[in-house]
Amino acid sequence: MDNNSEMQVDTQKIRDLINQDKSMIKLMLKVCAHCSMCAESCFLYVHSPDDPKYIPSYKMLNSVGYLYKKKGNVTWEDLERIKEIVWDNCVLCTRCYCPLGVDIPRMISLARKICRSQGVYKEYNT
Ligand code: SF4
Ligand code: SF4
Numbered sequence: 001m002d003n004n005s006e007m008q009v010d011t012q013k014i015r016d017l018i019n020q021d022k023s024m025i026k027l028m029l030k031v032c033a034h035c036s037m038c039a040e041s042c043f044l045y046v047h048s049p050d051d052p053k054y055i056p057s058y059k060m061l062n063s064v065g066y067l068y069k070k071k072g073n074v075t076w077e078d079l080e081r082i083k084e085i086v087w088d089n090c091v092l093c094t095r096c097y098c099p100l101g102v103d104i105p106r107m108i109s110l111a112r113k114i115c116r117s118q119g120v121y122k123e124y125n126t
Helices: 011-020 022-031 043-047 056-061 064-069 076-088 104-117
Strands: none
Touching (some): 011 022, 011 064, 056 064
């Protein structure tokens, strides 16, 4: 985003949003066994089975997981990368299934919310 490049990322705002759901995020990240059993339930992965970036857990770990690990201290480049993951690589259809109960759509949705809080989001041509 051109305007954003001259501004600072509001890391405090990101931390506040993370803290609002901290126990849920912590639990989801802890429960994920990195087994990739969720992969087959995502039609985007089924369509591109050689590309791990479509695996639901990959999307969670590299969006909310990253924001959580960095405690909100991220750059615009990080946010742009996360934007691609949570908008281009996920349509939030909520069909992904995790046998351990990890709520991937909820985590992706949270990542979108955090990106939006910084003015980073996907714009669609109508
Ligand atoms: S989200 Fe669930 S199914 Fe997917 S890798 Fe993590 S534990 Fe396995
Ligand atoms: S919500 Fe996203 S990750 Fe889950 S099945 Fe749909 S497109 Fe795939």
